[in-house]
Amino acid sequence: MVKNVLYTLSFLLFSSLAMGTNDYSECNEGYVSSIGGEMEKNAGCSGLTLNNGWKAGKEADSTEVARLGIDNCFAVEKIDKTIADRIRGKSYKDGCNIPLDNLRYVRVLHRDYEGRTLYGELICDKSIAEDLKCIFHQLYDAGYPIERMVLIDNYGADDVKSMSDNNTSCFNYRKVAGSNSLSKHSLGKAIDINPLYNPYVKKKNNGTMVVNPEQSRKYALRNGKFRYKIEKGDLCYRLFKSRGFRWGGEWRTVKDYQHFEK
Numbered sequence: 001m002v003k004n005v006l007y008t009l010s011f012l013l014f015s016s017l018a019m020g021t022n023d024y025s026e027c028n029e030g031y032v033s034s035i036g037g038e039m040e041k042n043a044g045c046s047g048l049t050l051n052n053g054w055k056a057g058k059e060a061d062s063t064e065v066a067r068l069g070i071d072n073c074f075a076v077e078k079i080d081k082t083i084a085d086r087i088r089g090k091s092y093k094d095g096c097n098i099p100l101d102n103l104r105y106v107r108v109l110h111r112d113y114e115g116r117t118l119y120g121e122l123i124c125d126k127s128i129a130e131d132l133k134c135i136f137h138q139l140y141d142a143g144y145p146i147e148r149m150v151l152i153d154n155y156g157a158d159d160v161k162s163m164s165d166n167n168t169s170c171f172n173y174r175k176v177a178g179s180n181s182l183s184k185h186s187l188g189k190a191i192d193i194n195p196l197y198n199p200y201v202k203k204k205n206n207g208t209m210v211v212n213p214e215q216s217r218k219y220a221l222r223n224g225k226f227r228y229k230i231e232k233g234d235l236c237y238r239l240f241k242s243r244g245f246r247w248g249g250e251w252r253t254v255k256d257y258q259h260f261e262k
Contacts, residue, residue: 054107056121057150065109065117074137076129077105087123087171090157096173096186103171103188104129108136110146110168113227120149123171125188128262131243132170132191144235145228146194163213163258166196166228190261193236194228198257200248222257230257 065073079100084092092100106129108120117140124132139146152169155161162169171188175181184190192198199216203209211217219226230236230249237247240260248256 054119054121056107056119057148057154058119060109060117060119062117070109070140071137073107073109074133074140075107076133077107079103079105079123083123086151087153090153091123091151091172093157093173098173098187102126106132106136108133108149109140110136110149111140111143112147113145115143118149120146120168121151122149122169122191123151123188124191125171128189131245131262135239135243138239139236142235147196147228160213163192163195163199164215166194168193168195184261190259192258193230193260195258197226197228198230198249200254200256200258202254 060073079087083105084100092098102125103123104126106122106124108122109117110120111117120136122132136146146168147166149168152159152162152167152172155165155167157172157174159172159174168191170191171185172183173186174183175186176183185192196213196216197219199219200212201209201220209217209220211220219229222229222231230247232247232249237249240247243262245260245262248254248259248261
C-alpha cells in the first residue's frame, strides 16, 4: 500500500511539473461588470481602471499589484466614454465605420528588458481580446520583454511616431501603407510588438530596401542578437501561432517582423 501511495504522489508531482512547462496554458477567467451593468467574461478585474489608477506606460506599483493580485491586472473591458473620448479623431478617425461595441480595451502588465513591471493597455477587436489578454499574461509570467504598450492615440495615432518609440499597439483606423486598402489594424485584428526592433522590410526591384520605421534599418538584417527581437520559435511567436495568428515575419513578398494578425 505504501508503495502505491508513493507511486501516486510521484505521478501527481510529475504531472504538475509537466503542466507548468506548457506555453499554452489557459488563463484564469472571471466576470466583471461592464458598461450598462452587463456582465462580460474577462480576467476577474477588481475595478482598477483608467479612471481610477491604471497608468499605462508607467512603472507598476508593486504594492498595488500585490493587493489586486496578478491575475486581476489582466482584463478585458468594453469601450467606455473615457476611452471613447481619448480615441475619437485619432485612432478612431472621422468616417471610421467600426462600431465601438466591436472593440475592447485590454489592460495588462508587461516587463521591459531591464525587468521592470509596467502597466500596459491596448484596444482590439472583441474577437481577439481574450487571446491577447491570455498571451500577454503568459509573456509577463515568462519575463518576455516588451518595452512600451500605450494607446497609439498618445502619439496622435501617428504610426511612425509610435513605432519609433518602440510602442506596442493594435487598433488604428488607417490604410495599408502605399495602398487604398484598410489595414487589419483598422479592424483591431492586428498587433505590432516592439516595432522599433522588428521593422517592416521590403526589397524593391532596384535592390534598395524600404524599412519602416527608417531608424530600424540596422535591425532589418535578422541574423544578429539584440534586445526585443522577435524570431521564429521564440515564446512570443509560439503563443500567437498557437491561437491562430499569422506572423508578418513569414510573409513572402515583404517582411513585417513586428506584426501578428488574425
